Amino acid sequence: MTLTATSLSATSRKPELTLAVIAVVGFVALAIATGGNLLSAGTLEAFFRFLAVPIVIGLSQMVVLAVGQMNLSVGALTGFCAMAAAWLMLEAGLPAPIAVLAALALGLAVGLANGILVVLTRINGFIVTLATMTIIQGLRYGVNGPDTFQGYSEGLRAFGRASILGLPAVFLVAIAVAVLVGLYFSRTVSGRKLLASGGSPFAARLSGISNDRSLITAHGLSGLLAGVAAVITVAASGSVNATIGDDLLLPSFAAPIIGGVALTGGMVSVTGTVLAAFLVRLVDVMQAQFGINPRWVDLIIGAVVLGAVLLGTVRQKLQKGST
Amino acid sequence: MLVAEKLVKTFPGVRALDGANLTLRPGSVHALLGENGAGKSTLVKLLTGVYRPDGGRILSDGAELQFGGPLDAQKAGIGVVHQERNLIPAFSVGENIVLHHLPGRAGWLDKQRMRAEARRCLELLEVDLDPDMPVSRLSVAQGQLVEIAKALSLDSKVLLLDEPTASLTGDEADRLYSVVRRLRDSGHAVVLVSHKLEEVFAVADTVTVLRDGRSVAEAEPLEGHTQSQIVDLMVGRAFASIELARHPVDASQTPALRLSDVATGLGHQDINLSVRPGEILGLYGLVGAGRSELAKAVLGLERITAGTVEIHGKPARIRNVGEALRRYRLGYVTEDRKDEGLFLEQPVTRNIAVTVWRRLAKAGFVPDRRERALAATYVERLGIRVSTPQQLAGQLSGGNQQKVSLAKWLAAECDVLIVDEPTVGIDVRTKAAFHELIAGLAAEGLALLLISSDLPETVVLADRIAVMSELRIVGELDNDHDYQRMSQQIIRLIHAEPSNPGTLRPTES
Amino acid sequence: TKKSDNETAAASSGKAADQVKVALVPGGAHPYFQPWKTAATEAKTELKLGDATFNETSGWDQTKQNDVIKSLAAQGYNAFGIFGVAPENINSTFEDLKRQGFAVGSLASCPAGDVNKADFCLSTDTGEAAYKATKAAIEAIGGKGNLVHLTGNKVDSNTQRRIAGVDKAVGETAGQVKVIQVVTDIDTDLQTAQKAVADLLAAKGTQVNGIVTTAYNPAVAAAEGIRQSKLPIKLIAIDDDKTILDGIKDGSVSGTVLQNPAGQALVGSYALLKLSEGCTMAKPGVVVDSGSFIVTKANVDTYETDRKAKTDELRTAFDGQYLTCK
Amino acid sequence: MTAQVESPAPPDAPPAKPRRLPLWANPRIGLVVLLVLLVALFTTLRPAFLDTRLTLTPLQSDISVYLVVGLAQLSVLSLGHMNLAVGRMAATSAFAMGLVHDKLGAGLIVSLAAGLLVGALLGALAGLIISRTGVNSFVVTLAMDFALVGLITILYASATDGVAFPTMPSGMEALRFDTFADYCMGDVCGPRIPLVVPIAIAAALLVGLFFRWSRVGREVLMTGSNMRAAELSGIPTRYRIVQAHALSGLIAALAGFLLAANNGAFSASIGDSFLLPSFLAPVLGGTLLVGGAVSVLGTALGAALTQVIYKGLNLLQFQLDQLQLYIGLVLLAALSLDRFRHVLAERRGAKL
Numbered sequence A: 001m002t003l004t005a006t007s008l009s010a011t012s013r014k015p016e017l018t019l020a021v022i023a024v025v026g027f028v029a030l031a032i033a034t035g036g037n038l039l040s041a042g043t044l045e046a047f048f049r050f051l052a053v054p055i056v057i058g059l060s061q062m063v064v065l066a067v068g069q070m071n072l073s074v075g076a077l078t079g080f081c082a083m084a085a086a087w088l089m090l091e092a093g094l095p096a097p098i099a100v101l102a103a104l105a106l107g108l109a110v111g112l113a114n115g116i117l118v119v120l121t122r123i124n125g126f127i128v129t130l131a132t133m134t135i136i137q138g139l140r141y142g143v144n145g146p147d148t149f150q151g152y153s154e155g156l157r158a159f160g161r162a163s164i165l166g167l168p169a170v171f172l173v174a175i176a177v178a179v180l181v182g183l184y185f186s187r188t189v190s191g192r193k194l195l196a197s198g199g200s201p202f203a204a205r206l207s208g209i210s211n212d213r214s215l216i217t218a219h220g221l222s223g224l225l226a227g228v229a230a231v232i233t234v235a236a237s238g239s240v241n242a243t244i245g246d247d248l249l250l251p252s253f254a255a256p257i258i259g260g261v262a263l264t265g266g267m268v269s270v271t272g273t274v275l276a277a278f279l280v281r282l283v284d285v286m287q288a289q290f291g292i293n294p295r296w297v298d299l300i301i302g303a304v305v306l307g308a309v310l311l312g313t314v315r316q317k318l319q320k321g322s323t
Numbered sequence B: 001m002l003v004a005e006k007l008v009k010t011f012p013g014v015r016a017l018d019g020a021n022l023t024l025r026p027g028s029v030h031a032l033l034g035e036n037g038a039g040k041s042t043l044v045k046l047l048t049g050v051y052r053p054d055g056g057r058i059l060s061d062g063a064e065l066q067f068g069g070p071l072d073a074q075k076a077g078i079g080v081v082h083q084e085r086n087l088i089p090a091f092s093v094g095e096n097i098v099l100h101h102l103p104g105r106a107g108w109l110d111k112q113r114m115r116a117e118a119r120r121c122l123e124l125l126e127v128d129l130d131p132d133m134p135v136s137r138l139s140v141a142q143g144q145l146v147e148i149a150k151a152l153s154l155d156s157k158v159l160l161l162d163e164p165t166a167s168l169t170g171d172e173a174d175r176l177y178s179v180v181r182r183l184r185d186s187g188h189a190v191v192l193v194s195h196k197l198e199e200v201f202a203v204a205d206t207v208t209v210l211r212d213g214r215s216v217a218e219a220e221p222l223e224g225h226t227q228s229q230i231v232d233l234m235v236g237r238a239f240a241s242i243e244l245a246r247h248p249v250d251a252s253q254t255p256a257l258r259l260s261d262v263a264t265g266l267g268h269q270d271i272n273l274s275v276r277p278g279e280i281l282g283l284y285g286l287v288g289a290g291r292s293e294l295a296k297a298v299l300g301l302e303r304i305t306a307g308t309v310e311i312h313g314k315p316a317r318i319r320n321v322g323e324a325l326r327r328y329r330l331g332y333v334t335e336d337r338k339d340e341g342l343f344l345e346q347p348v349t350r351n352i353a354v355t356v357w358r359r360l361a362k363a364g365f366v367p368d369r370r371e372r373a374l375a376a377t378y379v380e381r382l383g384i385r386v387s388t389p390q391q392l393a394g395q396l397s398g399g400n401q402q403k404v405s406l407a408k409w410l411a412a413e414c415d416v417l418i419v420d421e422p423t424v425g426i427d428v429r430t431k432a433a434f435h436e437l438i439a440g441l442a443a444e445g446l447a448l449l450l451i452s453s454d455l456p457e458t459v460v461l462a463d464r465i466a467v468m469s470e471l472r473i474v475g476e477l478d479n480d481h482d483y484q485r486m487s488q489q490i491i492r493l494i495h496a497e498p499s500n501p502g503t504l505r506p507t508e509s
Numbered sequence C: 001t002k003k004s005d006n007e008t009a010a011a012s013s014g015k016a017a018d019q020v021k022v023a024l025v026p027g028g029a030h031p032y033f034q035p036w037k038t039a040a041t042e043a044k045t046e047l048k049l050g051d052a053t054f055n056e057t058s059g060w061d062q063t064k065q066n067d068v069i070k071s072l073a074a075q076g077y078n079a080f081g082i083f084g085v086a087p088e089n090i091n092s093t094f095e096d097l098k099r100q101g102f103a104v105g106s107l108a109s110c111p112a113g114d115v116n117k118a119d120f121c122l123s124t125d126t127g128e129a130a131y132k133a134t135k136a137a138i139e140a141i142g143g144k145g146n147l148v149h150l151t152g153n154k155v156d157s158n159t160q161r162r163i164a165g166v167d168k169a170v171g172e173t174a175g176q177v178k179v180i181q182v183v184t185d186i187d188t189d190l191q192t193a194q195k196a197v198a199d200l201l202a203a204k205g206t207q208v209n210g211i212v213t214t215a216y217n218p219a220v221a222a223a224e225g226i227r228q229s230k231l232p233i234k235l236i237a238i239d240d241d242k243t244i245l246d247g248i249k250d251g252s253v254s255g256t257v258l259q260n261p262a263g264q265a266l267v268g269s270y271a272l273l274k275l276s277e278g279c280t281m282a283k284p285g286v287v288v289d290s291g292s293f294i295v296t297k298a299n300v301d302t303y304e305t306d307r308k309a310k311t312d313e314l315r316t317a318f319d320g321q322y323l324t325c326k
Numbered sequence D: 001m002t003a004q005v006e007s008p009a010p011p012d013a014p015p016a017k018p019r020r021l022p023l024w025a026n027p028r029i030g031l032v033v034l035l036v037l038l039v040a041l042f043t044t045l046r047p048a049f050l051d052t053r054l055t056l057t058p059l060q061s062d063i064s065v066y067l068v069v070g071l072a073q074l075s076v077l078s079l080g081h082m083n084l085a086v087g088r089m090a091a092t093s094a095f096a097m098g099l100v101h102d103k104l105g106a107g108l109i110v111s112l113a114a115g116l117l118v119g120a121l122l123g124a125l126a127g128l129i130i131s132r133t134g135v136n137s138f139v140v141t142l143a144m145d146f147a148l149v150g151l152i153t154i155l156y157a158s159a160t161d162g163v164a165f166p167t168m169p170s171g172m173e174a175l176r177f178d179t180f181a182d183y184c185m186g187d188v189c190g191p192r193i194p195l196v197v198p199i200a201i202a203a204a205l206l207v208g209l210f211f212r213w214s215r216v217g218r219e220v221l222m223t224g225s226n227m228r229a230a231e232l233s234g235i236p237t238r239y240r241i242v243q244a245h246a247l248s249g250l251i252a253a254l255a256g257f258l259l260a261a262n263n264g265a266f267s268a269s270i271g272d273s274f275l276l277p278s279f280l281a282p283v284l285g286g287t288l289l290v291g292g293a294v295s296v297l298g299t300a301l302g303a304a305l306t307q308v309i310y311k312g313l314n315l316l317q318f319q320l321d322q323l324q325l326y327i328g329l330v331l332l333a334a335l336s337l338d339r340f341r342h343v344l345a346e347r348r349g350a351k352l
């Protein structure tokens, strides 16, 4: 643990490399271990189809982490938008495209509301989104009680099942979203300002950047991405109920943070986030392939992450030794 | 013409400005002087929209200006280099320079234009830095240069420089001042805040002196004043410079700290240095010569690949600062007070006492009373301006922060002390007091390694001067305290050395 | 010195019907409990209770459920029908309520272990229901082949009973049928279940002949998953949620195991009333099966009558067999 | 998030003199006022809120448990770290307590001590990994959480035939049911305060003492405040990280014990719902996530505030969707009010 600025910046790209190596090795190992079953069309399909939501939800969290905030409401919001979309199609009888747009708009609106609340009240974003999370959970339940919606728009569900060149359409959507988010942060003026606010709010303010605007933008974007995750869920799963989104909170943090994004803000890693989501999904699939008790899977995920952590450090040590 | 009238600014517990005035004319360089904590930076911040004044007005050509934030000041044509570094660590040099006005095309960042603009500003300063390099890899001084380039990029009518040269050496300062003169000649107004009075007298035309938040001299022409007159104004009474008492060093003693043929992971080669008890060894060099990194290697923060470090004649293997402090009674005052020296969010008391809690503690608990007493001693001794000792270190003026960073190591009562750029941003009076203090410590038998880019300071204080250039010691001189002769010898040493293969290697190659 | 608890031993008996306020507390929001809501209203009018309420705000957390129960007691409710979130802890809660002189019934789930500190437990015999479901699945796949069992929280004694029930039915086939996988902990939310089903079908879809689900979200997910994958897998689901009944009608679900939540709530409220009026249990802590039924396409429109009959039978049994009134 | 706090003062302010914000501007006081207001509100709406036996006494037990849970998180928030495994550390320690009692027949104190030791060791392990590798505490404790979730079920399955120990040490029953009113000296009985309350208070006092006056505690805070400066001031930052995490594990174990007492069994589900409350109490109480400062009193008030809101809304008997809606809204409204008060106080403070 040296204290020089040089060594700190040099390591900033390393988690992604480590993750990529682990991801490839893990995938190949699993493919061999399952006797190639992993590479069969159906398995590969299922693998990528259920990778879409973790990627998008991880990005949704990453966007707020970039400005040093957290959004605890991502999961609940995804569920709420999904329920709202299903309700619009089934109960209000609206066509699918309108329901999809409405879900996105709802996500964006709630996200913006989060941001505005954070800016206006100056209350810690953690607490604000915790409060809005509870509120959204209530609303999500209010849409249809504990019952399940299904049998909505055939077209939307067909899209959810569709594949292009062997890859599920929803996964391609997620990748496209990831690319857009990546471009936003690396190439657009607005994205750079967001990162400046996150990296050093005071310095950003001195340069005439409005930190308040950055906060609102980030939360709005996060909500929009939750809306995207909701649309993917509605399309790919065929049925939704008030429990949708309950399993998303922790993964939403895990993907960016394992991917190397700092909680303090100022940096993002789209590749890292996507790779981390990929890894977690790999473990899921391993569980199904070998019929492992999920509790053992938890143990394994834990071990894998700790292993990755240690590997990264060893790599760093080796590299340092060689210079 | 920019005029500030009766500006008032109060922080909880402190009135930083109490009716300060400032008048700025185009085509002139205006010096803003005052002791640490006099309110110079606060005035600069009011003029650039960082703070809103609690009273008074800012007029531009007779029209009152109201700044809602820094952006408004920029729009009004006021550019600034703040005293504290304000760069976005993860961004590149280029992006930091043009951060005020990121060039875009339909929302997309125009990297080409960004690089070109950044290069233009760096070239003004004759600095050779790659615009794509992340600023987290810059040294303190390089960061300072980027800050200046950033201010230049705005091309504003008024430019405020708050201690721009605090961590620069003469060469770089000279380049900056030639830019400043060029700006003046083309009709810009420049405000210069600095504690280096020689520089001020060399470039400034007029001067405003602040004392306790009030202007005691307003826009007076500098010509016709002597340095000591200005200092008297700042201090508020006649200020006599102190003649340092010198003690002979007993050359027969074992060196308290000795490096023999040391090489480091960063590329230092064949470093031989020794400091005896009661001696001050000056380590002089240009920015980036590798002095700070050498000090860190001695403390175990960088790898030592060859050679030996001896303390009081015994080989020492130091792995961290705690060990250095406890086992070898060796201390290090960092040059980077903001990131490495201070706990900005903690009270001054704790910042000072942190190194001695072990000594103060009774059964593992630190009595507040003893801690307060200790802190009070050093606040008093170094004249640290605090509203209460419980004030957060981050709320002190720059110079006072530096004093706190020093106080911590004086409190630790070490045998060997490495001080790295100790008087950056410290005012004249305190600097003199500090020099006295250092000389006094040496007289008490402390061994001091003084790393300083301030040549006059080095010549005044050191018994011997070692000169470092590009990671090697290029010579060692006995100091006869004659500034003219010593400076010539040192400059010759630095420049005589043929270009050296041992340049500083960045960690990642 | 420690004071005796006599102040809490307020007489539980001798209340008039309109003094009895019944609270039905499920473990959290779940479609299974929805019939309780209507049953509570029904019981209130039919039995002329002082009040009857349904409160599903526990959120599957034993601490919160205890909190909800105490709040209800503070509100004046004095008879409780409870689905304990944590079967292994719930006896302490029952004891607590009994100490305060309330009538307590354990509904829809019995405490773990052999002891039941509530007055009675009226619940589906989960082992039996799982046994019946597996039987139905074995029949659907023609008595031969591979089964998969999808269920909920593994650290729950009900789940353990279900797994045992499945094993029992499979054991009776003398090796003709095998359970090739038991997937637990996928009832937390729908997406987890969907993901698990998709992965399972991708990995082993071709080897699987039948799926037995003993939890709600896995059942919904499996129905959808089989429909999408178009594999010839027979599914035995659980409960009579609209989605599942639709599945039975369109053939994507072979059958479902119905439980009797409405009956639990109605008969439970009745028993709680009787206990509050002064009756006692003949055998305190007795466990009563509230019944489970297999529904297939054949009886999908008529099963409700069977269930009504079972409910009436239960009530008679309480009157004649389980309760002793002076 | 605010980079710079603006404090506007009128031009006619007198010369600089140390000046504090008024007492009522203290954020802790704000929480107290909020608490009182909420209690008054709930009491008006539902007089049963002041029912000692059914409301106030259980409320105190709940506050005690969540205070301790909050303290466990607070211990690492001091470093700017997080402990996502609080719940699972509590569960593993509770398992250890159950095992020591059930298999070795140990009494209350010995079982508790064993559990606390296990908690501290788990915490220390997390701290060790974090300080050795320099990897974010979030990742390390998250991984640890996963690993422990798996381990706990496997442990319970092997040590018991279910998911809980059938017996508890004698004395835990008393912790669960008894209040000081049950213990009398002659005619004088204690107040209706559950026996767990003093345990929680003692824990809070010890943690407060640790961070306020002990050298190690202060050095932990300094490490959280600026790690590089701490390292360069001679603080053994790695040990401090390990120690803070060990403390977190220890207190999590205590929380597990208290919850086991409250719920009536050492079971695998202990700690399942600790995660969010563990952050809520300290953060509401003014402890930041960035490290360097903690507020024990604030944590206590934060825990009290959340439990009071929860209790009050429960008494109002909302249905599920409304209940959640109102919990969120009350929390937001209460805190915005508090914020408003703070801004007002700053204005007034500057004028005084």
Ligand SMILES: Nc1ncnc2c1ncn2[C@@H]1O[C@H](COP(=O)(O)OP(=O)(O)OP(=O)(O)O)[C@@H](O)[C@H]1O
Residues within 6 Å of the ligand: B011, B012, B014, B015, B016, B034, B035, B036, B037, B038, B039, B040, B041, B042, B043, B083, B385, B386, B394, B395, B396, B397, B398, B399, B400, B425, B427
């Ligand atoms: N954010 C703040 N909060 C509280 N007090 C402050 C703050 N900023 C400055 N002060 C106080 O205001 C006074 C003036 O500080 P200022 O930084 O203007 O001094 P300065 O003249 O620039 O000194 P130096 O030469 O040391 O940089 C000091 O007493 C300082 O402690």
Ligand SMILES: Nc1ncnc2c1ncn2[C@@H]1O[C@H](COP(=O)(O)OP(=O)(O)OP(=O)(O)O)[C@@H](O)[C@H]1O
Residues within 6 Å of the ligand: A004, A006, B137, B138, B139, B140, B141, B142, B167, B285, B286, B287, B288, B289, B290, B291, B292, B293, B294, B335, B453, B503, B504, B505, B506
């Ligand atoms: N050629 C170079 N390549 C990369 N970094 C360099 C180079 N020269 C200097 N630096 C930077 O300067 C630092 C080394 O200089 P160091 O701080 O040790 O020198 P110094 O003599 O104390 O000068 P300074 O006044 O800058 O502190 C390194 O941290 C490095 O970031």
Ligand SMILES: [Mg+2]
Residues within 6 Å of the ligand: B040, B041, B042, B083, B162, B397, B398, B399
């Ligand atoms: Mg200043």
Ligand SMILES: [Mg+2]
Residues within 6 Å of the ligand: B291, B292, B293, B335, B420, B421
């Ligand atoms: Mg240096």
